[in-house]
Ligand SMILES: Nc1ncnc2c1ncn2[C@@H]1O[C@H](COP(=O)(O)OP(=O)(O)OP(=O)(O)O)[C@@H](O)[C@H]1O
């Protein structure tokens with residue numbers, strides 16, 4: 001049977017409120033999907049008549065040498081599908097892509113449990129919307145729907161919109177929708193989305209080599225929501241890829257049939273929105289510094305100072321929930337005056353002040369001085385309601401809530417274009433060589449999660 005091509009996309013994310021708190025099930029995060037999406041197109045691999053291949057070719061044609069070829073076979077003793085990377089055509093060396101390799105292994109293993117017989121060969125194309133990476137098209141190039149970045153994927157500068165979660169989600173959804181009949185997997189149903197969510201969370205954690213809160217995968221599947229994480233212990237019993245019984249355990253996990261390990265993720269979409277007339281704007285802060293181990297350090301501080309930390313966590317949780325409520329009850333903000341946003345401004349200021357407290361107490365630059373200056377300068381512009389350093393915080397990005405009008409966005413872009421980022425040392429002196437640029441990305445909030453796309457939209461990129 002020749003299957004028709006399948007095309008899907010999943011959104012990026014911004015954790016507007018709830019960084020660090022969302023790692024603990026007692027608290028929640030306010031996450032917005034973003035309209036920068038990762039697109040995946042799956043089609044049968046054309047072979048000569050009579051030739052049966054067990055090969056899946058994955059290409060990311062916006063990047064140089066981004067092609068990964070995999071062979072696969074069903075392993076004995078319910079070990080699942082064994083995936084082996086083959087030598088690529090375009091390159092002589094093997095460049096591995098752990099997110100693709102793991103998502104492929106997990107999805108094919110689940111599919112092998114659902115349909116009898118051989119899984120047919122296919123060719124998969126990945127396309128990312130521009131704002132995932134800082135590079136822009138070469139000057140003079142004709143503006144196309146997707147940019148050719150002309151660099152290898154490893155040299156592309158990420159803007160932190162959650163490319164790996166959107167990729168794993170869209171890729172997994174693409175495979176499930178392509179190979180499984182609608183009775184077994186239907187993305188339009190709650191059950192279908194839960195299957196995708198569970199499988200993508202498991203694959204993303206395995207590829208990352210750690211269990212984060214999973215808010216990014218949740219946003220990729222469900223779009224904007226208030227998110228309460230799953231209990232991390234859920235994934236503990238799954239075992240390694242290729243271990244005996246892996247495919248049975250994966251099926252039970254994905255379908256949530258194990259009474260002792262029930263999925264407890266909470267996705268609340270009701271009342272989560274950005275009011276009409278307002279928008280989120282993401283800014284890429286390119287100052288070339290990144291702090292590793294921020295999560296570890298904050299959690300270590302919380303462990304050492306449980307009373308102080310828990311008091312701060314509770315106060316923050318209250319304000320984070322309040323922020324969501326205010327956004328949903330503001331109503332149409334199109335003809336409001338600046339004074340109508342006073343309460344929103346106040347709650348954002350409270351959240352920021354508590355995040356700075358967390359920063360100071362744990363010694364982690366969650367809202368570092370340079371970001372404070374940038375956020376304060378933006379917030380002083382008419383029509384800019386406020387902003388935060390999203391997610392884990394740090395030096396890479398800021399998220400702003402503004403009136404959605406050119407008279408506000410124009411001056412904001414000008415301020416950002418002219419802004420010079422300088423990193424401050426602890427003694428208050430500007431650190432050397434740390435002047436960078438700030439750029440407003442084109443992205444805004446997106447309510448919808450993973451969705452089918454018209455497959456002909458990608459035709460010029462498909463081989
Ligand atoms: N367009 C793409 N094509 C193929 N693989 C991709 C693509 N974009 C991202 N990836 C995979 O995702 C990895 C990047 O994931 P990583 O977790 O480092 O960043 P991220 O998810 O964008 O992080 P953040 O949450 O900070 O945005 C890449 O190394 C690659 O394996």
Ligand SMILES: C[C@@](O)(CCOP(=O)(O)O)CC(=O)O
Pocket residue numbers: 014015018019020021022023160212213214215295390391392393
């Ligand atoms: C610090 C944390 O709560 C948020 C990290 O968000 P981001 O990757 O910076 O967008 C970690 C997590 O939730 O997994």
